[in-house]
Amino acid sequence: MKKRLLAAAALLATTASLVACSSGEQGGGTTASGGNNASNCTNTIPKKDLPVVTMWGWYPNTQLVVDNFNKLNGEVQVCWTNVGQGSDEYDKFQTAISAGTGAPDVIMVEMDRIPTFQIQKALVDIKPYGYDAVKADYSEGAWKDVSVGGAVYGVPVDGGPMAMIYRKDIFEKYDITPPKTWAEYEQAAQKVKDAGGPLFGDFAANVSALTMALQIQKGAAPFTYDPAQQSTIGIKLNDQGSKDVLDYWTNLARKGLVGTQDQFTPEYISGVINGQYATYISAAWAPGYLTGAGVGKGEDTGKFAVAPLPQWDAANPVQVNWGGSAFSVTSQAKNPELAAKVAYGLYADKESLTDGWTNQIIFPLNLKALNDPAFVDLKVDFFDGQQANKEVYVPAANAYKGVTYSPFGQYYFDAMTKQVSALIEGSDTGAQAADRLQEDVVNYAKEQGFTVQ
Amino acid sequence: MTLQIEKSAPRTEKTTQQNRGKVRLREHLMGWLFVGPFGIVFLALLIAPLAYALYLSLFQKKLIGGTSFVFLDNYVKAFTDPSFLSGSWFVIRFSLVSIPLQIIIALAMALILDAVTNAFTRFSRLMIFLPYAIPTVIGAVMWGFLYSKNFGPLTDIFALFGGTAPNFLSSNLIFIGLVNIVTWQWAGYYMIILYAALQGIDPALYEAARMDGAGKWQVALRIKIPLIAPALILILVFSLIGTLQFFNEPQILRSLAAGAIGPDYTPNMYAYQQAFSLANFNYGSAISFALGGVVFIGVYAFLFFTRKRRSFL
Numbered sequence A: 001m002k003k004r005l006l007a008a009a010a011l012l013a014t015t016a017s018l019v020a021c022s023s024g025e026q027g028g029g030t031t032a033s034g035g036n037n038a039s040n041c042t043n044t045i046p047k048k049d050l051p052v053v054t055m056w057g058w059y060p061n062t063q064l065v066v067d068n069f070n071k072l073n074g075e076v077q078v079c080w081t082n083v084g085q086g087s088d089e090y091d092k093f094q095t096a097i098s099a100g101t102g103a104p105d106v107i108m109v110e111m112d113r114i115p116t117f118q119i120q121k122a123l124v125d126i127k128p129y130g131y132d133a134v135k136a137d138y139s140e141g142a143w144k145d146v147s148v149g150g151a152v153y154g155v156p157v158d159g160g161p162m163a164m165i166y167r168k169d170i171f172e173k174y175d176i177t178p179p180k181t182w183a184e185y186e187q188a189a190q191k192v193k194d195a196g197g198p199l200f201g202d203f204a205a206n207v208s209a210l211t212m213a214l215q216i217q218k219g220a221a222p223f224t225y226d227p228a229q230q231s232t233i234g235i236k237l238n239d240q241g242s243k244d245v246l247d248y249w250t251n252l253a254r255k256g257l258v259g260t261q262d263q264f265t266p267e268y269i270s271g272v273i274n275g276q277y278a279t280y281i282s283a284a285w286a287p288g289y290l291t292g293a294g295v296g297k298g299e300d301t302g303k304f305a306v307a308p309l310p311q312w313d314a315a316n317p318v319q320v321n322w323g324g325s326a327f328s329v330t331s332q333a334k335n336p337e338l339a340a341k342v343a344y345g346l347y348a349d350k351e352s353l354t355d356g357w358t359n360q361i362i363f364p365l366n367l368k369a370l371n372d373p374a375f376v377d378l379k380v381d382f383f384d385g386q387q388a389n390k391e392v393y394v395p396a397a398n399a400y401k402g403v404t405y406s407p408f409g410q411y412y413f414d415a416m417t418k419q420v421s422a423l424i425e426g427s428d429t430g431a432q433a434a435d436r437l438q439e440d441v442v443n444y445a446k447e448q449g450f451t452v453q
Numbered sequence B: 001m002t003l004q005i006e007k008s009a010p011r012t013e014k015t016t017q018q019n020r021g022k023v024r025l026r027e028h029l030m031g032w033l034f035v036g037p038f039g040i041v042f043l044a045l046l047i048a049p050l051a052y053a054l055y056l057s058l059f060q061k062k063l064i065g066g067t068s069f070v071f072l073d074n075y076v077k078a079f080t081d082p083s084f085l086s087g088s089w090f091v092i093r094f095s096l097v098s099i100p101l102q103i104i105i106a107l108a109m110a111l112i113l114d115a116v117t118n119a120f121t122r123f124s125r126l127m128i129f130l131p132y133a134i135p136t137v138i139g140a141v142m143w144g145f146l147y148s149k150n151f152g153p154l155t156d157i158f159a160l161f162g163g164t165a166p167n168f169l170s171s172n173l174i175f176i177g178l179v180n181i182v183t184w185q186w187a188g189y190y191m192i193i194l195y196a197a198l199q200g201i202d203p204a205l206y207e208a209a210r211m212d213g214a215g216k217w218q219v220a221l222r223i224k225i226p227l228i229a230p231a232l233i234l235i236l237v238f239s240l241i242g243t244l245q246f247f248n249e250p251q252i253l254r255s256l257a258a259g260a261i262g263p264d265y266t267p268n269m270y271a272y273q274q275a276f277s278l279a280n281f282n283y284g285s286a287i288s289f290a291l292g293g294v295v296f297i298g299v300y301a302f303l304f305f306t307r308k309r310r311s312f313l
Helices: A002-027 A062-072 A087-099 A111-118 A131-137 A140-145 A168-173 A182-194 A208-217 A240-254 A266-273 A286-292 A336-345 A350-358 A388-399 A409-425 A430-447 B002-008 B013-056 B073-078 B082-115 B119-133 B136-147 B153-160 B174-199 B203-211 B216-227 B229-244 B248-253 B267-277 B281-305
Strands: A052-056 A077-081 A106-110 A155-159 A162-167 A232-235 A279-283 A304-308 A325-329 B059-062 B066-069
Touching: A052 A087, A052 A336, A062 A077, A062 A336, A062 A350, A087 A106, A087 A111, A087 B267, A106 A111, A106 A336, A111 A325, A111 A409, A140 A155, A162 A168, A162 A388, A168 A304, A182 A240, A208 A240, A208 A279, A208 A409, A232 A430, A240 A409, A240 A430, A279 A286, A304 A388, A325 A336, A409 A430, A409 B267, B013 B281, B059 B281, B073 B281, B082 B119, B082 B174, B082 B216, B082 B229, B082 B267, B082 B281, B119 B174, B136 B153, B136 B174, B136 B248, B174 B229, B174 B248, B203 B216, B216 B229, B229 B281, B248 B267, B267 B281
Parallel strands: A052 A077, A052 A106
Antiparallel strands: A106 A325, A155 A325, A162 A279, A162 A304, B059 B066
């Protein structure tokens, strides 16, 4: 009964967000409310005589982060609007870029989108505006993900080191230890299935960023380009690693070992609540997301644990990243220097960071938080008191080397969704899907004027 | 009127003409004044955006290389673009299946409600119409959950008989799932239009038919349906235009079934993706106009084949 109630709660929450999303889409593009207009902020600005910088963002605790910034800063105040999460925000920003007006001064973006906006000259290089002062606060890998060439287009906020979240109760019931390699992962899945157990994981069409991360783990380098020569790009989406990863998951799905449910849907979340999936391959922000959706509460308390991401070669582990975000300054900012001050300062004070990681809203990239013993030693409630940061996420984050993202991220992800969907429903091999994806994206790049190597 | 005036109060030719001119001018001004509010809104909110979109559709913007004038290249591309063609083919197939279904259901219900009069008729009429009063977005979200394996009733119902519920959000069955949503939403609305038309028929005709020995079926088939043919054609045109521009329902269900519904599922969704996700307003405009062309041809062809009976257009 309780499970049903929880499921219903999750359903309501997601319905609300669905409706919110869709109504956002209806008005999308036409109105970029909040843009450069400082009169309709979500927050109240305490120091009214200071200049105001507008900002879009969707962290669940943005209100607190903005209030902290405004309280601490004597030079500039932030006016914040939440125009939607992820794609909703990007679509609005994209429209504002095309229109040449309506964008905010500072915007929260996921790191994999930075090249997409940078190539349209929609972001400002903030290196001249105080980079040296905060350089030491972030790791080199973190800076790499927000840079294009030598220029810095964002201030890192949170990262997404990946790991395997699993159900302790299911693992105990079927006598399984966390698999260390993908081969062991498949064996464990087979064992659970043979014993009549639930699905072991999920291979979804709508999480291209996850699929890409898993391919990168097998050695794929999807995009290469020299930032000084942006019209020339290398695209390699059908290398052996990418093919192998698609084949591996397709094989698991066809054997019925993993599900093929779209993720971030009520269907998937309720599946996680009901114990339909033994593992959830995801990033460090997942516990916060799952908790918000009603997972791990009530009857389910303490059922989850986390282990490092399974490897292809246990002797040479590769750590990858899914998601992670930054604050960028847009080229429509009236005063880029002032806007950069906001980008550098937001979510960088101790109080905001602590709120972020204690509630598991973010996996901080700021070294002040990453090196804070309180953060490292935190006993995470969601994982039944397991020291998840120390055991899994911090080592994964430290070993992460950074990636070159594509300058047409949206198209690439949409095309990947199409191919993975065909893979799940059809009978092709992962290799064929990878070849088609390669052809599709290369054609798009050529059409957009790139010289493809 | 003027003749009378002229007769009763004879004036010189000149002044009469002057007066006439003044009256005509005043009438002219009044006419423009009446048309004005509509005209301004029409020009500003329909013609101007259309003209601008048409203008945009003649250009091409590349990430590398910027904007250039390409004349009709975007249209050539659209009509050879597999995404646009498969989307168009989908909405045509969807129209062929869903429109007859909706019209048959609406017609059957309207005829029943027209023939039967008891306490439940009014209630039933309201209930059948109700889905139309629910916003399409809410309706689509609701059906998304009804189709859900974990939340929906289908799993439980099929479990009673020991079967597994069909997944209407999978690639194979999403078509049927969407047909169902659209029919649920619109059949009641069409029913009301047909019902109103039926109510407008002179009851004396039924009486005459009965005296000639016609049964209830014959009255329905030979008198009622032919007499409401104009209303039937009206709703056919409505539904044809609406279905070819299919957008809301698949766009909403996409967040539940991204695998089954691609961003280019229907031409309208494809135009939206191009314009707002990929910042390709030029190609998005071209797709919109190309879709407009498809709709125009579709509706024109339909009206051409039914031209004998159309009295309302």
